[in-house]
Amino acid sequence: MSSGASVNPLQRLVEQLRLEAGVERIKVSQAAAELQQYCLQNACKDALLVGVPAGSNSFREPRFCALF
Amino acid sequence: MCDQTFLVNVFGSCDKCFKQRALRPVFKKSQQLSYCSMCAEIMATDGLHENQTLASLKSEAECLKGKLEEERAKLHDVELHQVAERVEALGQFVMKTRRTLKGHGNKVLCMDWCKDKRRIVSSSQDGKVIVWDSFTTNKEHAVTMPCTWVMACAYAPSGCAIACGGLDNKCSVYPLTFDKNENMAAKKKSVAMHTNYLSACSFTNSDMQILTASGDGTCALWDVESGQLLQSFHGHGADVLCLDLAPSETGNTFVSGGCDKKAMVWDMRSGQCVQAFETHESDINSVRYYPSGDAFASGSDDATCRLYDLRADREVSIYSKESIIFGASSVDFSLSGRLLFAGYNDYTINVWDVLKGSRVSILFGHENRVSTLRVSPDGTAFCSGSWDHTLRVWA
Numbered sequence: 001m002s003s004g005a006s007v008n009p010l011q012r013l014v015e016q017l018r019l020e021a022g023v024e025r026i027k028v029s030q031a032a033a034e035l036q037q038y039c040l041q042n043a044c045k046d047a048l049l050v051g052v053p054a055g056s057n058s059f060r061e062p063r064f065c066a067l068f
Numbered sequence: 069m070c071d072q073t074f075l076v077n078v079f080g081s082c083d084k085c086f087k088q089r090a091l092r093p094v095f096k097k098s099q100q101l102s103y104c105s106m107c108a109e110i111m112a113t114d115g116l117h118e119n120q121t122l123a124s125l126k127s128e129a130e131c132l133k134g135k136l137e138e139e140r141a142k143l144h145d146v147e148l149h150q151v152a153e154r155v156e157a158l159g160q161f162v163m164k165t166r167r168t169l170k171g172h173g174n175k176v177l178c179m180d181w182c183k184d185k186r187r188i189v190s191s192s193q194d195g196k197v198i199v200w201d202s203f204t205t206n207k208e209h210a211v212t213m214p215c216t217w218v219m220a221c222a223y224a225p226s227g228c229a230i231a232c233g234g235l236d237n238k239c240s241v242y243p244l245t246f247d248k249n250e251n252m253a254a255k256k257k258s259v260a261m262h263t264n265y266l267s268a269c270s271f272t273n274s275d276m277q278i279l280t281a282s283g284d285g286t287c288a289l290w291d292v293e294s295g296q297l298l299q300s301f302h303g304h305g306a307d308v309l310c311l312d313l314a315p316s317e318t319g320n321t322f323v324s325g326g327c328d329k330k331a332m333v334w335d336m337r338s339g340q341c342v343q344a345f346e347t348h349e350s351d352i353n354s355v356r357y358y359p360s361g362d363a364f365a366s367g368s369d370d371a372t373c374r375l376y377d378l379r380a381d382r383e384v385s386i387y388s389k390e391s392i393i394f395g396a397s398s399v400d401f402s403l404s405g406r407l408l409f410a411g412y413n414d415y416t417i418n419v420w421d422v423l424k425g426s427r428v429s430i431l432f433g434h435e436n437r438v439s440t441l442r443v444s445p446d447g448t449a450f451c452s453g454s455w456d457h458t459l460r461v462w463a
Contacts, residue, residue, distance in 0.1 A: 004116070004153055010125045010126065010129065012124065012202055013129050014125055014128050014129050016341065017129060017132035017133060017302070019133060019340070020136055020341075020342075021132055021135055021139065023342070023343060023381055025140070025379065025381045026143065026379045027143045027145050027380065028143055028144050028148070028377070028380045028384055029151060030148045031363075031377040031379050031380035031384065031459055032146065032147075032148045032152070032377070032380075032384060033151055034360075034362065035358065035362065035363060035377065035384075035405070035423070036152055036155065036423055038358075038359070038360045038405055039406040039423060040155070040404075041404075042359070042403060043404045045404065046402050046403040046404035046406065046407075046447055047446070047449075048163070048402045048403070048407060048449070048450065049401070049402055049403075049406055051390070051461075052448070053163075057449075057463055059166040059202075059448065059449045059450050059461055060166060063099070
């Protein structure tokens with residue numbers, strides 16, 4: 001069994017973990033508050049959430065069948 | 069029959085020091101050599117810095133993993149649904165199938181919307197890629213790929229081309245032409261080459277670059293014109309199944325999910341993985357950024373969808389129910405990010421309240437697994453594709 005082949009991947013893993021450990025983080029309460037704020041601010045523009053008057057949503061427009 | 073394995077001791081001249089010793093096979097740049105145990109050990113410690121040994125690297129890795137968990141846990145002061153308690157609950161939803169797109173001869177595997185909010189491209193197991201006008205349900209273009217299982221397709225931002233690929237291990241771009249005399253397949257351009265199936269593809273902000281994900285465990289960024297590989301992303305330990313680009317305002321990153329249960333966020337310029345999340349218990353089939361770019365959702369074979377916040381660097385919500393036991397194949401957010409639509413392998417689509425963590429609606433209609441789901445660019449409708457050979461537009 002060759003143990004020499006495992007040096008480089010281990011070094012890369014350690015480097016990657018050092019990088020990830022050094023990331024700047026904020027508290028969940030603050031992150032959650034900002035997600036909530038984004039939702040509420042954009043809620044009025046969200047057609048699937050609030051619905052739009054039947055006329056302006058092209059998919060909800062009544063489709064007419066013409067029989068000739 | 070006797071099937072014991074025997075340890076064979078080979079004696080001979082070591083390839084490095086030439087002394088007569090018991091030899092071990094050793095691989096150097098994929099060439100097999102025979103070293104004696106002394107030379108093998110010297111080679112194993114080659115490349116290590118002065119104070120490092122294999123053991124010290126392993127223990128540093130474990131220590132760093134523990135530290136990462138600790139740092140993340142320190143900031144976990146509250147749950148998302150607790151913060152959202154004061155928010156008004158959502159009312160009843162009436163969402164119905166408004167259009168059914170029929171025409172594929174086999175399972176629909178992937179679909180994408182055009183920026184004009186009306187055209188849709190879809191691909192299926194039988195190798196057909198179709199461009200539809202979702203208002204009229206007419207088929208505008210159709211092309212047959214030389215392979216089956218076209219697992220990925222994408223519309224170019226300009227609306228003038230589509231990209232697709234699957235078991236052919238490639239991603240090909242087809243310019244869309246309205247000239248009836250022109251054969252679409254003739255203008256095909258092969259852009260990406262992987263060593264295993266193509267699972268996902270997406271144009272970046274322009275028609276000029278494509279990002280791909282593959283069963284070979286890598287993602288890659290390609291230049292469409294020259295077919296040149298611009299950047300490759302290594303880090304997943306198994307097939308990469310999905311990817312999503314960050315909304316343009318938030319910069320050059322994308323998220324990918326794979327069979328190694330990890331979701332990884334990458335910097336497109338450096339090729340580095342900047343954050344990784346491993347809380348799912350099975351393959352991650354779909355990842356999608358939250359509209360603000362500060363979070364992303366994932367859908368997995370473990371029957372849950374989860375929300376990860378990038379600035380808190382952790383999972384902040386999990387969308388699951390005991391009654392849901394089939395995997396989620398595809399997820400997408402509504403325009404404001406309040407709703408999460410998820411297609412499941414039990415033929416249903418569940419609609420989740422992202423903030424409160426509860427399910428607000430369950431949509432029936434498909435007669436087989438839902439394999440793909442995307443909300444339209446202006447958020448007025450969403451389209452789902454299924455193994456029942458159809459696509460449905462809901463609003």
